[in-house]
Amino acid sequence: SAVDYDSGQNGIVRYSLGDDWPEGKFIIDEMSGTVRVEESFSFLDFSSNCDAGSFTSSIIATDGVSTEVATVTVTIDDINNHAPVFIGSPYSIITSETAELDQIISTFTIEDLDCGLNQYIITKIPDYYIYPKVLFKLNLLNDEYQLMVGSPLVQGIYHFRIQAYNALPFPLNYFQAGYGNFTVTVMPENVHTPKFNSTTYTFSVFENSDIETFIGVVYASDEDLGDTGLVHYTVLNNVPFEVHETSGAITVAGSLDRETISHYVFTVVATDHGYPTKNSSVNVS
Numbered sequence: 001s002a003v004d005y006d007s008g009q010n011g012i013v014r015y016s017l018g019d020d021w022p023e024g025k026f027i028i029d030e031m032s033g034t035v036r037v038e039e040s041f042s043f044l045d046f047s048s049n050c051d052a053g054s055f056t057s058s059i060i061a062t063d064g065v066s067t068e069v070a071t072v073t074v075t076i077d078d079i080n081n082h083a084p085v086f087i088g089s090p091y092s093i094i095t096s097e098t099a100e101l102d103q104i105i106s107t108f109t110i111e112d113l114d115c116g117l118n119q120y121i122i123t124k125i126p127d128y129y130i131y132p133k134v135l136f137k138l139n140l141l142n143d144e145y146q147l148m149v150g151s152p153l154v155q156g157i158y159h160f161r162i163q164a165y166n167a168l169p170f171p172l173n174y175f176q177a178g179y180g181n182f183t184v185t186v187m188p189e190n191v192h193t194p195k196f197n198s199t200t201y202t203f204s205v206f207e208n209s210d211i212e213t214f215i216g217v218v219y220a221s222d223e224d225l226g227d228t229g230l231v232h233y234t235v236l237n238n239v240p241f242e243v244h245e246t247s248g249a250i251t252v253a254g255s256l257d258r259e260t261i262s263h264y265v266f267t268v269v270a271t272d273h274g275y276p277t278k279n280s281s282v283n284v285s
Contacts, residue, residue: 001033002061002068010063018058018069028059035059035072079174080118084164085111086180093184096275097153105136106147108180110164117168124163132160136184147182158184187228190274194220194231196282201268203250203284207258215250218243218282220270228274236281237266250284 004011015033017026027038054075061068087109095105112119123145125133135158137150147162165177196218203216222229233243240254241264248268263285271279 002070004063006063010065013061013063016060016062018060021057022055033059033061041076078115078118080114080166080176081174082113082118083176084121084166084178086162086164086178087111089179090181090183093147093182094187094275095149095153095184096187096189097155098189099149099153099186101149101151103149104139104146105149105184106182108145108147109143110145110178110180112166114166114176118166120167121164122167125160126163129160132158132182132184138162147184153186155186155188158182158186160184187275188224188226190224190228190272190276190278192223192229192272193278194222194270194272194280196220196270196280199282201250201282201284205252205256207256209252209256211252211254213252215241215252218248218250218268218270218284220248220280220282222272222274222278224272224274228272230273231270232273234269234271235266236269239264239266241266241284243268 002013002015004013013033014030015028016030017028017035022041024039025037025041026035028035054073056071056073059070059072061070089108091106091108093106095103099105110121110123112121123138123140125136125138127133134151135149135153137148139146139148159182161179161181163177163179165175197220198218201216201218205213205215218233220231220233222231232245233248234245235241235243240252240256241250242253243250248270250268265283265285267281268284269279269281271277
């Protein structure tokens, strides 16, 4: 407010905003000097990196002849209007029942577009996820969240959510929470390595054979039980042959010309489905 000690019309003061106010965001009552918000805005309109949001502008008071200018500093408080977001959710994680206590089995990030205290996030596995809450625990290191082994793991598949929420939201009734969906598959211990039933394999095939012509079969077994003992096959080298992923059947995959190349030696790898995987290899001639 401003005071003018002249009498009558000469003592009536009218107010206006200076040209340095954010355009269209605020309005002032000409007679009372009350400043109000005219258009909604975001905290980040006045702060590019979540520093204190504020601006300093001028208010003009005039009696029609003389003017006076006052400087006003307006501080903008951030409202907690964004929920934390798990980047990359849902998460699928595979680990072994032999994982050690405090071993990190996954890392993830959480983003919150609010500022100040409204960016401070607490994470937890809700109490109603009884087994995951016992088996796993959470840690924060250098803005990266870690899912860790909290107790000896038991083979199985665990589906659960992690909650992230603001510890001290402003205002307090602006509570926001976000959730990340997790699936952790705990595999049995992978004890055995796949073993081929021969140290080498030798086959023959006619030149100019059609693509997918059957040549022979390689076979490896794994003594681990269940899916851990399943084996799949791959060819390492760039050769005109391929191996079926599950059956081990070798077939022609390209043109064959005996006058150009009469003999091939390549490597087939057998890999199991354990965690971590184990593999062995054999030469095929």
